[in-house]
Amino acid sequence: MKKATALFGLLVTSPQYRCTTDEIAEHLWPGQECPRERVYKVASLLRGVLGDEVLPDLRSSVCVMNLPEGSVDLLRFREGVRKAAHLKWPEKFAQLCTALAEWQDDEPLRGLPEETFGGRRAELREELMAAVCDQMEAALRAGEDTWLRMETKKWYERMPERSRIFGFYLIAHGQAMARGVLERLIDKWEAAHGKTEQDPELQEIVDELRSTPRRSRGTSLRRVPDQLPAGKHRPFGRAGLIDELAGVARTRQEAERPTLIVLSGMAGVGKSLVAYRLGAVLRERFPDGALYANLRGFAGAEVRPAEPEHVLDGFLAEFPPYSGAAGIEAKSAALRSVLADKSVLIVLDDAVDVAQVRPLLPGNGTSAVIVTSRNTLRGLGAGQDPYFRKVDLLDEESAAAILREKLPKGDPRGREPLIRALVELCGRHPLALTVIARRLENRSVRGTSDLVRDLREEKEKLGVLHLPEEELSxxxxxxxxxxxxxxxxxxxxxxxxxHPGPSAGWDAVMDLGPAGDAPRPDHALEELVAASLVELRADRYSLHDLVRAFARHEVDPEADGVPEDFEDATVRRVLEHQLHNVHACDRRLHEQRALPVGDPAGVRVFEPVDLEQALAVLDDEYDTVQLGIQLAHRKGLERYVWLLPMALVTYQWSRRRLDDALRGLTLAREVAEKVAEPAQCAMVHRMLAGTYWRQEQFERAAGHLFRAVRLSKEDDTGTGRLSLAHSLHTLALTLRKQGDGTAAEEHHRQALELYRALGDRSGEAAALNGIGTLHRDRGEYDEGLRACGEALRIAEGTTDRRCGADALYTLAQIHLSRSEGEEALRLLRRACGILCDLEHWHDEAKLLWLCADVLVAAGRSPEAVEALERVLVLRELMGGHDTQEVRDRLEELR
Structure with a gap:
């Protein structure tokens, strides 16, 4: 359970309690090659403790923990600190005492390796110390003198190197000290930790105790600028981000380094609000004032961005000796000079580009600059050591909090579903949620339902989210x-x-830019990502729903030389890219299937080097391809409606996505029967039958197979005869499942004759294995061994490893029927190895379960446990169905 404990610690300290499998492997097995199965196994162990609701199945290589509110001490601590932020001093002190009581151990993540958890441990330690110092500040303001004396003594003994702790210790104990004792204490601290004057707050405390005038880096006779605006809205869900940024500023200030924080993000995400609140938190640390400028980078068509020189004029006017400089370079140099020996906080809001910001930056010293922009401003990195931070969308709970206080009181069963729907439809976007909150002020619950309906219509959405009279749009x-x-x-x-979304890979985006488009599409994509209009996450590109709606309905499609049919042309290009790339992966999964996809029409095709890479590509692309099939159906593009589901079905079988397969193949059948050749239609029916077969709906499978046989007989070419052989063989397997062994053998032998005539060795092996299975059913074990042994020999001479695995499985079953357990176990393990390599999870799990039965019967329970642990991992990979059955059996055997 040690790895499971480490996984819990990793998730609970990660943003939104989510990590990729790569991040988990890096933390739990640093420096080691780590197969995904190892991660899934640890996740399964942790799920057994926490339950499926808290730790659902891993999806798309991401592990997410759904922690109930207040279920973990760290979360209760953070929530307590958040609640304390806006309370009056006595209440704030009491709230912080309650929050810090959750912290039972001063050493966070105790027991987890320093190598991989050291950084997180340090961050948590800083979070703890920030709360402790806030508690001491609240105690001082609330008059809790006795408590303050006791606690500052305790913490000073533990952490004497921290200047804030030392400062509070001096406040609590310094006035009672003799002057000589006080001076020796200060000298001792400076000898160990540096001069007190390096920290303005600490120096002010020392000066007061020495009864000398307060010192400042500027002159005390001048007016101190204080230009920061107040935030109009509450910063829901931003407490953690603000604490993080404040910590960066404090750390750099204490190291006497300048601070540059660059906040970027899409329009309306709340960058300015974060900057304003961060400025308020930091203001007292900058005794020489605070400067602010709205750079108007994205203020509208009629408003030009602010000129840096004019902004410099305003800043320098606060420092009269320097206000006479002329020219932007001289004024920029004057600003650097005036701030060199001062500690000033500067907020530059809504910057358009690096050129606008660079002249406004101080040089050396302890001043801090907070910049907000929709662009990433990565060019500021040269020589400035900026701290870049993207302001993301809100988490679901914070997004709901914006709406919850505005929705009319009533039955929570009616309110909460509406809130969740509104949060989803707004995409957790702060500006959109703020507009909806305004609209909720005068609406009943019934009226809110109408609002939800309007937001579901993409064409109506932006109109609902438009309140220009309140500057909210x-x-x-x-x-x-x-x-x-x-x-x-x-x-x-x-x-x-x-593009249907939800995301696209690099090649898919590049294929959206037609040949000859200038500049190149990669440059255009870089521009979109830098402008926070396209998000790059996990190597895939996506649009927020609001950006998608705007681009589809608010931009003239004929502008910039785009042809009138650009949408239809784009759809065809997207689907052509999907078809050829899915087909390239399918050829790795099923080398025998031939689909009439033709040559790529100028689209990029990624050829996976092996089966594992093909499956990984389809894992990433699956959701997008599913939406592509739906898009093709809506647009009536028949080529893609039937070929895309056919190219995808082998993958869907291997991943047990059977319902999706049925939906796609049903559409494919309707189209194929109108546009495809008879043998191709027969193939669609076989794929439908194979899907029903895997759902154990054998009667429906047989119906499609009889249809496939009839269609195949219409084509007397080699293609038609091969289709007939496949259809007869699959029908035989299905008839056996229905209990008609005689008809099954007849169809197997017809298929065998056709396969031999066509020289299809894989088909010949499959038909022989089917005949051997029927011998086994009748107790004719010697005949079964001969047929299946011949099938295995033939299969091993082909590239069809799955056929060999089937023959091994049948041979193992025959040996089990003859009570030859060891030989059966040897054959099963060979088959499992092949299925593992092919990532045929369902069939591997089935054979491993049988292995466990054989091992238990032989008294080899530890080996059975190992096999069942692999079964558990495989079922987790397939969606978590029937995992409790495996856990129960493991519990019995352990």
């Missing part, structure tokens, strides 16, 4: 961002909006 905010793009970037954004 998602449409206007996005218009400013898109207006600033180059024509090539706007064209690519429109095409990405037509």
């Amino acid at each position: 998602v449409r206007m905010a996005l218009a400013c961002s898109i207006r600033a793009l180059s024509p090539a970037a706007r064209r690519l954004l429109r095409r990405l909006a037509v």
Whole structure:
């Protein structure tokens, strides 16, 4: 359970309690090659403790923990600190005492390795110390003198190197000390930890105790600027981010280094609000004032971005000796000079680019600058050591909190579903949620339902989120961002909006840019990512739903030279890219299947080097391809409606996505019977039958197979005869499942004759194995061994490893029927090895379960446990069905 404990510690300290399998492997097995199965096994162990609701199945290589509110001491601590932020001093002190009581151990993540958890442990320790210092501040303001004396003594003994702890210790004990004792204490601290004057707050405390005038890095006769605006809205869900950024500023200030924090993110995500609140938190640390400028980078078509020189004029006016400089370079140098020996906080809001910001930055010293922009401003990295931070969308609970206080009181069973629907439809976007909160002020619950209905209509959504009279409009905010793009970037954004989503890989995006488009599509994509209009996450590109809606419905499709049919052309290009790339992967999964996809029509095709890579590509692309099939159906593009589901079905079988397979193949059958050749239609029916077969709906499978046989007989070419052989063989397997062994053998032998005539060795082996299975059913074990042994010999001479695994399985069953357990076990393990390599999870799990039965019967329970642990991992990979059955059996055997 040690690894499970480490996984819990990793998840609970990760943003949104989620990690990729790669991150988990890196922390739990540093420096080692770690197969995914190892991660799934540890996740399964932790799930057994926490339950499926808290730790659901891993999806798309991501592990997410759904922690109930207040279920973990760290979360209760953080919630207590958050509640304390806006309380009056006595209440704040009491709240912080309650929050810190959750921290039972001063050493966070105790027992987890320093190598991989050291950074997180340090972050948690800083979080603890920030709360402790806030508690001491609250105690001082609330008059809790006795408590303050006791606690400062305790913490000073533990952490004398921390200047804030030393400062509070001096406040609590310094006035009672003799002057000589006080001076020796200060001298001792400076000898060990540096001069007190390095920390303005600490120096102020020392000066007061020495009864000398308060010192400042500027002159005490001048006016100290204080230009920071107050935030208009509460920063829901941003407490952790603000604490993180404040910690960066404090650390750099204490090291006497300048601070540059760059906040980027999409329009309306709340960058300015975070900057304002961060400025308020940090203001007292900068005794020489606070400067602010709205750079108007994205203020609208009629408003030009602020000129840096004019901003410099305003800043220098606060420092009269320097206000006479002329020219932008001289003024920028004057600002650096005036701030060199001062500690000033500067907020530069809504910057458009690096050129606008760079002249406004101080040089050396302990001043801090907070910049907000929709662009990432990565160019500021040269020589400035900036701390770049993207402001993300809100988490679901914080997003709901914006709405909850506005929705009319009533039955929670009616309110909460509406809130969840609104949060989803707004995409957890702060500006959108703020607009909805305004609209909720005058609506009943019934009226809120109508609001949900309107938001579900993509064409109506931006109109609902538009309140220009209150300067609240998602449409206007996005218009400013898109207006600033180059024509090539706007064209690519429109095409990405037509793409079905939810995400696209690099090659898919590059295929959206037609040949000859200038500049190149990769440059346009870089521009969109830098502008926070396209998000890059886990090597895939995606649009927020609001950006997609704006690009589809608010931008003229004929602007910038885009042809009238750009949407249809884009859809066809997307689907052509999907078809050829899925087919390339399918050829790795099923080398024998031939689909009439033709040559790539100028699209990029990634050829996976092996089966594992093909499956990994389809894991990433699956959701997008499913939406592509739906898009093709809506647009009536028949080529893709039937070929995409056919190219995808082998993968769906291997991953047990059978319901999706049935939906896609049902559409494919309707189209194929109108446009495809008889043998191709027969193949669609076989795939439908194979899907029903895996759901154990054998009667429905047989119906499709009889239809496949009839269709195959219409084509007397080699292709038609091969289709007939496949259909007869699959029908035989199904008839056996229905208990008709005689008819099954007849169809197997017909298929065998056809396979031999066509020279199809894999088909010949499969038919022989089917005949051997029927011998086994009748107790004719010697005949069964001969047929299946011949099938195995033939299969091993082909590239069809799955056929060999089937023959091994049948041979093992015959040996079990003859009570030859050891030989059966040897054959089963060979078959499992093949199925593991092929990632045929369902069949591998079935054979491993049988292995466990044989091992238990032989008294080899530890080996049975090992086999069942692998079964548990495989069932987790397939969606977590029937995992409790495995856990129960493991519990019995352990």
